[in-house]
Every structure is written in structure tokens, then in C-alpha cells.
Amino acid sequence: MSKQTMFEKIWNNHVIHSETGKPSILYIDLHLVHEVTSPQAFEGLRLSGRKVRRPDLTFATMDHNVPTKDRFNIADPISKQQVDTLTANCAEFGVKLYDLNTIDQGVVHVMGPELGLTHPGKTIVCGDSHTSTHGAFGALAFGIGTSEVEHVLATQCLQQAKPKTMEVRFVGKRPAGITAKDLILGLIAKYGTDFATGYVIEYTGQAIRDLSMEERMTVCNMSIEGGARAGLIAPDETTFSYLRGREYAPQGDDFDRAVAQWKALQSDEGAVYDTVVELDVESLVPQVTWGTSPGMGTGITSAVPFPEKLPTENERKAAEKALEYMDLKPGTPMSEIPIDYVFIGSCTNGRIEDLRAAAAVAKGHTVSANVTAIVVPGSGRVKIQAEKEGLDQIFTAAGFEWREAGCSMCLAMNPDVLQPGQRCASTSNRNFEGRQGRGGRTHLVSPEMAAAAAIKGKFTDVRNWEFKSEVTA
Ligand SMILES: CC(C)[C@H](C(=O)O)[C@@H](O)C(=O)O
Numbered sequence: 149m150s151k152q153t154m155f156e157k158i159w160n161n162h163v164i165h166s167e168t169g170k171p172s173i174l175y176i177d178l179h180l181v182h183e184v185t186s187p188q189a190f191e192g193l194r195l196s197g198r199k200v201r202r203p204d205l206t207f208a209t210m211d212h213n214v215p216t217k218d219r220f221n222i223a224d225p226i227s228k229q230q231v232d233t234l235t236a237n238c239a240e241f242g243v244k245l246y247d248l249n250t251i252d253q254g255v256v257h258v259m260g261p262e263l264g265l266t267h268p269g270k271t272i273v274c275g276d277s278h279t280s281t282h283g284a285f286g287a288l289a290f291g292i293g294t295s296e297v298e299h300v301l302a303t304q305c306l307q308q309a310k311p312k313t314m315e316v317r318f319v320g321k322r323p324a325g326i327t328a329k330d331l332i333l334g335l336i337a338k339y340g341t342d343f344a345t346g347y348v349i350e351y352t353g354q355a356i357r358d359l360s361m362e363e364r365m366t367v368c369n370m371s372i373e374g375g376a377r378a379g380l381i382a383p384d385e386t387t388f389s390y391l392r393g394r395e396y397a398p399q400g401d402d403f404d405r406a407v408a409q410w411k412a413l414q415s416d417e418g419a420v421y422d423t424v425v426e427l428d429v430e431s432l433v434p435q436v437t438w439g440t441s442p443g444m445g446t447g448i449t450s451a452v453p454f455p456e457k458l459p460t461e462n463e464r465k466a467a468e469k470a471l472e473y474m475d476l477k478p479g480t481p482m483s484e485i486p487i488d489y490v491f492i493g494s495c496t497n498g499r500i501e502d503l504r505a506a507a508a509v510a511k512g513h514t515v516s517a518n519v520t521a522i523v524v525p526g527s528g529r530v531k532i533q534a535e536k537e538g539l540d541q542i543f544t545a546a547g548f549e550w551r552e553a554g555c556s557m558c559l560a561m562n563p564d565v566l567q568p569g570q571r572c573a574s575t576s577n578r579n580f581e582g583r584q585g586r587g588g589r590t591h592l593v594s595p596e597m598a599a600a601a602a603i604k605g606k607f608t609d610v611r612n613w614e615f616k617s618e619v620t621a
């Protein structure tokens with residue numbers, strides 16, 4: 149048999165019908181649901197008198213519209229309706245819902261893996277573009293639209309055109325002070341926001357193998373910001389030990405049998421990808437975006453670029469427009485950009501390790517007088533764990549606000565929004581115009597860089613953080 153990549157193995161395991169020149173029909177192992185993209189899908193089922201085919205493979209939570217203060221009191225009528233509709237739909241169709249009364253409620257891409265729902269080799273979909281996060285386990289996971297959500301609810305299958313394969317090889321060892329967020333921001337800054345359009349990425353290299361499970365999720369989360377359909381990392385001991393003992397992981401002997409199967413998923417030696425790109429990890433510095441797309445980024449030691457020096461007319465125009473929106477002057481050192489707001493959270497960087505890393509920087513310091521800083525755990529479980537470790541105390545003593553789980557200021561669908569003109573250091577994944585509130589300006593960074601910016605009142609190279617203290621678990 150010919151040598152196969154991991155993507156091809158998972159794909160072939162799930163195709164239940166294919167015809168030349170047409171999309172294939174894929175079986176879906178796990179369907180995650182949230183309140184924003186599911187109402188019409190359930191309504192469609194109701195109108196056609198259909199049921200959810202596999203309620204046992206369908207799990208829901210509420211995250212985008214949930215307030216992170218006074219969470220049971222949703223003032224915005226559309227948000228309230230979406231949350232209430234999800235509750236009613238899950239009850240009517242027999243779908244398990246992790247609502248605000250459960251500690252498993254949280255950003256769907258944080259709570260799913262935490263529950264052990266995400267396994268290597270699964271096909272996973274959700275009406276949400278950052279479903280790519282789950283690829284960190286070696287699952288083929290991607291976002292779908294609302295009509296596809298309805299289709300999967302009704303049939304547990306999905307039509308998909310077969311994507312091409314791309315290897316993204318991280319070359320070298322990750323230097324001290326360089327985070328998983330810097331790997332993925334650096335990759336997208338180098339290759340742009342559409343280099344992987346039409347592809348499923350497999351991330352390889354020592355720097356990837358060395359990442360923790362949570363760090364791998366940070367990398368895979370932003371695959372979509374490079375245009376990819378999905379991002380994958382081969383499962384290994386890091387993956388297996390993360391999964392062992394989780395609620396929905398296989399238990400006992402089943403777990404060991406599963407591990408044997410999961411190990412066989414990795415790409416065969418000598419398997420050929422359609423495209424290979426490389427990134428030199430050793431020359432990376434902490435990343436900060438300056439523009440209105442995740443690809444408009446640079447190192448903290450660099451400056452806001454001069455649009456006229458960019459290679460193509462399109463890039464020049466886009467950069468000019470972005471700098472106008474961001475109110476930034478070319479040539480300004482990144483370390484001289486003052487900020488008003490800091491958001492630490494989201495499905496990119498709202499996990500316990502992210503909060504530990506930010507707390508280690510914040511400990512014993514005080515948030516700059518000009519800055520409002522919020523820390524939003526990605527799930528109820530992250531919140532409880534952080535509180536057990538005293539991280540909430542470190543944050544509040546330093547002047548950060550400590551909130552409840554949700555998407556929060558990652559996008560302006562709940563009360564956490566920037567005011568027009570406010571500039572935010574954000575650990576999320578998108579810096580589009582108005583993403584965090586109309587007229588708001590977003591700079592994407594790692595949790596460490598966000599915490600340091602909160603204290604300095606401007607971006608600063610966290611590698612020079614002299615008073616960095618150890619926070620122990
Ligand atoms: C609201 C939802 C559909 C959206 C997505 O698909 O990603 C959101 O999660 C986002 O991050 O922009």
C-alpha cells in the first residue's frame with residue numbers, strides 16, 4: 149500500500165461514499181454546538197420533522213453571548229434569545245448541554261478537549277471556524293456553516309471536497325521566551341492569511357513535539373487564520389497522557405487499545421504532502437500584530453512597517469488602510485505603542501497554562517494606571533483550577549479583573565467590548581476592524597506579552613522581564 153499522511157488515513161477511515169469530481173460524504177464522530185450557529189439548524193430539523201440522528205455524539209455549550217460578569221443576567225435581547233433557544237433546543241432534541249450551571253461550560257474549543265471528547269483520529273465539526281483547535285490531538289477538525297450544522301444533526305454525515313495536504317515544518321528548537329502563540333503568529337506573518345487555503349496542515353518538527361497539549365491547541369487554533377481547512381499534530385505520549393482519565397476518554401483496557409490505534413495514525417515515513425513550508429523557530433522573537441489581519445505582524449524588536457516598502461500593490465494598499473484604522477505611524481517601534489486595554493482569554497489562550505504564564509509575569513506588579521486589564525478563563529474548570537492555584541489572587545492584587553468563562557472580548561457579542569479608538573493587547577486570534585468593538589484596535593500577542601503590556605502600559609519584550617517570578621502549580 150502506498151505511504152499515507154495522517155490526514156489521508158483519517159480521511160479514508162471516514163469516507164462513506166465518493167464519486168469522481170464530486171465532494172465525498174464523510175462520517176462525523178463528534179459534533180460540537182454553540183448558541184450562535186445552531187438556532188436555524190435546529191429550526192430546520194423541526195420544520196422537516198427530523199430528529200438529531202446521534203445525540204450521543206452531539207454536545208453543546210454556550211460561550212459567545214455569555215456575560216463574564218453577572219452572567220445569568222443577559223441584557224442584550226438577541227444574546228439572551230440565542231442562549232435561551234439553545235437551552236430549549238437541547239432539551240427538545242435530547243442533546244447534552246453544558247450550560248451556565250455546570251463547571252464544564254466554557255468556550256467550546258476549551259471545554260471539549262477538557263472533557264476528553266477530542267480524540268486522535270476522530271472527525272470533529274462545529275459551526276465555528278476555530279474548530280481547527282482540536283487538530284492538536286490528531287483529529288480532523290474543522291468549522292462548518294449553519295446549513296451544514298443542520299445536515300450533521302440530521303444525518304451525522306457531511307459532504308466535503310477533499311483538501312490538499314501541507315506540511316508546516318518548524319525548524320530548530322524554540323528559544324526561551326518564545327511561546328506557541330509566537331510560533332503561529334510568526335508563521336502567518338511570514339506566509340500570509342491565505343497560504344494554506346484549500347489545505348489541511350500537518351505541523352511537524354522538534355518545536356512541535358516539545359509543545360504541551362495546550363500549546364499545541366494554541367497553534368492549531370489559528371490554522372484557519374492562515375486559510376487552512378484544518379491543522380493536525382500527530383498524537384504522541386503528550387496527547388495520551390493529557391487524555392488519560394478524562395470523562396469521555398476511553399477507560400481502562402479500552403484506553404490502551406485506543407492508544408495502539410492512535411499511534412498508527414501518524415504519517416508514514418516517506419509519505420508525500422502536496423506542499424511543504426518551513427519556519428525557522430530559532431530566529432523568532434515575541435510577536436505583536438500591527439494591522440487588521442493576523443498576518444500583519446512583526447517582532448517586538450521591530451517597528452510598524454512602511455507600506456511603500458512592501459512587495460506588492462495589494463499589500464501596500466492593505467497596510468495603508470490598516471495603519472489608518474489602527475492609528476499607527478510607520479517606523480514607530482512596536483515597544484513604543486501605548487495601550488488602553490488588555491484581554492487575556494479566548495480559545496487561543498484561555499487555558500490554565502496560559503493563565504499560569506500570564507500570572508508569572510504579573511506577580512508582584514501593578515497594572516499601569518492607564519490600562520484596564522481583564523483575565524477570562526476559557527472554561528469553568530479553568531477558572532476553578534486557577535483559583536485553586538491562587539492565580540486569581542495574583543491577578544487581582546496586580547489590578548487585573550478576574551472574570552467568568554466565555555468568549556468575552558475575543559469578539560463583540562457580549563458586554564466585554566472596546567470603546568471606539570481604544571487599543572487592546574489581546575491573546576485572541578483575530579484583529580479585524582471592529583472585532584473587539586466598533587472602532588476598537590486589536591494587537592494579537594501571547595499571554596506573557598499581554599500581561600507585560602498591562603503592567604508597562606505599552607508593548608514590551610517579555611524576554612527582558614527582570615522580575616519574572618515563578619508561579620508553581
Ligand atoms: C460566531 C462564530 C460563528 C465565529 C466563528 O466561526 O469563528 C466566532 O467564533 C469567531 O471566532 O469569529
Ligand code: SF4
Nearest residue numbers: 278494495555558559
Ligand atoms: S473565543 Fe473567540 S475565536 Fe474562540 S470561539 Fe469564541 S469568539 Fe470564536
